[in-house]
Amino acid sequence: MKGEKKKVKLIKVNLDKCIACRACELACSAFHAKPKYSSINPARSRIRLVMDVLNDEYVPIRATEYTKSECVGRQIFTINGKEYSECSFCGASCPSRDLFREPDSGLPLKCDMCEDELGHEPKCVKVCTVGALVYEEYEEEVNEEVKEKEKQIALEMGLKSLLDKYGAQRLLDNFVRMSRKG
């Protein structure tokens, strides 16, 4: 079955090339300020350089999904003799920490690849002159069968969680009410 194509956007990170200038954070916060570029604040940036200058560790992390609860992952990684929790390099905006939350409101932040900047690479990449961040775009064929199957699985998972939470009768009542409204 012939599938449609979708554009995949990607930022590749080369940790070895990072020079710790944090221009990525500055540019991101400027771009997402309202009005655009009117203020700078790395705490609002959707990319953060997690760094330990004294141990030569610099890891740019982009904000991914919002999660309303902490995950159960509690693995400990040892890199060059120093221990890191699984959280250390996670991009999720989650209740366990302040990272990727608006400093004032606490609302979650998520990288949007600077989408309203049509035809341009994201700002963090633009100002990363050393190539630690590299933007890539490619087209991926979407297999319709797989897509349909994925949709069905997502639907069933959603319904199952609603059934578990509210019970069949309440779910049905609401479904009927909302269907009538059109």
Add this chain to the structure above:
Amino acid sequence: MRCAETGYNLEIDLSRGSIERVETDPRLTELHLGGQGTAAKIIWDRVPPETEPFSPDNLIIFSSGLLNCTPVPGANRCIVNTISPQTNLFVNSMLGGYFGTEMKYAGYDRIIIRGKSPNLVYLWINNDKVEIRDASHLQGKGAMETQGILQAELDASAQVAAIGLAGENRVYGASIEHASSAAARMAGVVMGDKRLKAIAIRGTKDINVAHPIELWGLCEPKYKSIADDPENGDPMRLDPSNDAWHMENFAWGNARERRRGYFTEDVYKNDVTTTDKARLRWVGCYNCPKMCKQMLELEDGRKFFTKCFNRLIYMMAAYVEDFSFSYEMLARTTQYGMDGFATPQLLAFAVELYEAGVLTNEDLPDFPADNAERFFYLLDITVRREGFVGDALADGVYWAARKIGRGAEKYDHNTTKKVEQVPLKLGKVNFPYYLMYATGEKMSITQIEGSYPQAPEPDLEKRKKLVEGWEAAPERFKKWFLEWEPRVDPSIEESVNITDWNEMMHYVDDSIGTCAWLSSFRGQFGCRPAYHMYNLPEFISYASGFELDTDKLWKIAARNRTLVRAINNRRGLRRIDEAPPADHWKIREHEKEQAYLDGYYAFKGWTNEGIPTKETLNKLGLDYVSEDFIQRGILTSDGGEIREG
């Protein structure tokens, strides 16, 4: 709404334990542009000449440059000002890295520290929450080690500036260390005297800019153009030919000997292999695409950063022909918190005193025979003020020579205004340099020189090419440079103008926080600095909202420069103090030098004693200085000078 700046100072009194957040007057920023300019005004107002450097009333001010935290690439400097116990004069010092920017994100343009704590303390500034905390657990800890301990205790994202053992022991050459950067030139000793071990900052606030689209439009292309431009950044970062130049033209030992032809193939290999093996990474400062500093790691895991030419200078000062010795010294001095410019000179001076018999085995028990071991020995006793010699050396070359006596004074041949200078010993007087050494108040030529080339370009075609794209230069300098032939002294008019332009650019950088490697120091090599008097007004205006053009910017720089001079005049600085090291040049022309100095004072509108006249001061809006000068009898009531006798 304030733009580019936060509009607040953080005032700390360590004697009382008080902490205040004080709103500032925006007009002061328009007059001085923040950074060192505004700090000089505060020191003028609040540190009268009667205040001794070690008095609790002395201030130490950490200022964030006006353009820090705006999108202007390379603006990140934190300027540190105080009054030095070594000179009794104004201190010009600065940090790169992230400290100045974090301060601003925490909501402060500067931290003003007065008083003296009874016990060792550190400051923890977490946005609006500011605490003076006990630092007894940090006593004796290394300056870098302290940064790591506080980050682990407080917040991994906190930025920390700390002194090491040298600062704690009030060693005059103590530095303040932060990440890849260090505040040298006599700042750490005052921090130590105030019993302030460290300042840790975490900031998550906004910095606003006045004309966002315009400023971003100017800055975005600048990242790439600066990154790609070989005429910007530190040329010493990885260029063996540059190492060769410094090792063959700067003097070895106690600033005594130039070693032409030293940098052989073997030295080159030692340089490259030792450094490559130790290097973990090249790094930049905040929001700068240049990577001027490198982190090195020794085999035992100790890590440190190299900056500028400090990786060459220890081996040269000690006559130890191995780069790994310099790296060992850097690993130790970074933790001790010792100035990379003054320390090698100080230790070489002590070795020379020993070799000359001025210091004996009685003064230095078990003094080693090996040059490297001697440096380690002397460093340790200096940092700990151990014994008579250690205690004397801890006050720097000038005072050590006088404390030791026994003829030690004549070995103090490379200080100006009581401060150790780069070990340069040259042939014939270079008159603009004579003026910069003589009249400079930043105590290091690297903080004064920089916009106009040091020497003429012999090839006329190359000269023309340099001048053609020289956007940084006012027209008159282009003409002078085009006409400047080898072995011809620039005239008095040219020399005073060159000195003036060079120093003005530094005064601009020190206010707005831009790195000298992109502007004030860099133009002299290649004539293509990223920032200069003609493009900076636009950056500053777009960021701050102040209306500014080149003339106004020049006037602000002149105001700041004059205010620093006035602070020092009031503390006793006069013409007699304005002399380069006596043997800086082999052949001196005293009469001609004095004529140039007269010319410089006249150009600046200063009296024959080097004091700005009432007219000069008032033209710069420094009426309060002229009034004070007249009241104190530094100027006569008609604005002229009072002559001694």
